Amino acid sequence: MISNSLPIDAALRTRARRVIPGGMYGHLNVARLPEGYPQFFARAEGATLWDVDGNSYVDFMCAYGPMVLGYGNREVEAAADVQRKLGDVLTGPSERLVELAEKLVGMVAHADWALLQRNGTDATTLCVVIARAATRKRKILVARGAYHGSAPWCTPHPTGTTAEDKVHLVPYDYNDIASLQAAAQSVEGDIAGVIASAFKHDYGKDQELPRAEFAHAVRQMSPSSARDRRRSARRTASSRRRLPAGALSTSAIRPSTAPARPRPVRATRSSPPAFRAVHRPATATSPRRAPARAFLG
Numbered sequence: 001m002i003s004n005s006l007p008i009d010a011a012l013r014t015r016a017r018r019v020i021p022g023g024m025y026g027h028l029n030v031a032r033l034p035e036g037y038p039q040f041f042a043r044a045e046g047a048t049l050w051d052v053d054g055n056s057y058v059d060f061m062c063a064y065g066p067m068v069l070g071y072g073n074r075e076v077e078a079a080a081d082v083q084r085k086l087g088d089v090l091t092g093p094s095e096r097l098v099e100l101a102e103k104l105v106g107m108v109a110h111a112d113w114a115l116l117q118r119n120g121t122d123a124t125t126l127c128v129v130i131a132r133a134a135t136r137k138r139k140i141l142v143a144r145g146a147y148h149g150s151a152p153w154c155t156p157h158p159t160g161t162t163a164e165d166k167v168h169l170v171p172y173d174y175n176d177i178a179s180l181q182a183a184a185q186s187v188e189g190d191i192a193g194v195i196a197s198a199f200k201h202d203y204g205k206d207q208e209l210p211r212a213e214f215a216h217a218v219r220q221m222s223p224s225s226a227r228d229r230r231r232s233a234r235r236t237a238s239s240r241r242r243l244p245a246g247a248l249s250t251s252a253i254r255p256s257t258a259p260a261r262p263r264p265v266r267a268t269r270s271s272p273p274a275f276r277a278v279h280r281p282a283t284a285t286s287p288r289r290a291p292a293r294a295f296l297g
């Protein structure tokens, strides 16, 4: 329900405009949503969200993604409480980070490593950096109209960016193999990667799943395809990975992975003691001991 009268929200917007750029920035700015949609919220529980004026809403937005289990989920909150009591932000990571990385790598069939990012922009930007580092090439093929974040290389808003920020991007049309191939041919020999969202969801347009032929065409462009197929066969044979997960399974493709490296061996609680010893903290006499200044960056 959209309310016509949101006096507390209106007053907060006036205050915000004085101290927050645009009254609110990024996708949390509701200026493009229908009039009467609240900018400020007070609390949430389960699937319900209350604005600062006391109106309640069923939140189909799920906080733009993360609240898939609902607000204040008891199990999630209990686990977070336990962890908070041990310390919230520590100087270094805890065992939980390794556990989470192990879980993610175990769930995602093509993943060798897990690297956590704060948001989508950071993730896509890092992917582009990794693609360029791995291939030592420059060009990234990007679907026209696709949104990959707000960094200068990908933002659809040119203000504050330069033409040079996007000079190595080459456009193609999502799901259009001919346009993908034409884009690739135009920069042959200098392609670092193809970036494509798991499904087409350009702002204000109808959504579209990737066509299987298109996904395969993208995959075939990767020089690492053959190597990945070999690794995939090995993994299936050894049953170390449980499931191909996520939107990629709709097009039955596997994304390209980083260049082959010796796979790090992981210690687990069930690892034999001899194995775990390799991961014991370094001793004073160990050459692996880092000098104290390393912690200061």
Ligand SMILES: Cc1ncc(COP(=O)(O)O)c(C=O)c1O
Residues within 6 Å of the ligand: 027, 119, 120, 121, 122, 124, 147, 148, 149, 150, 197, 198
């Ligand atoms: C495909 C895709 N990549 C990147 C982003 C950027 O994510 P964020 O807004 O968290 O930076 C989005 C956000 O909508 C997205 O849909």
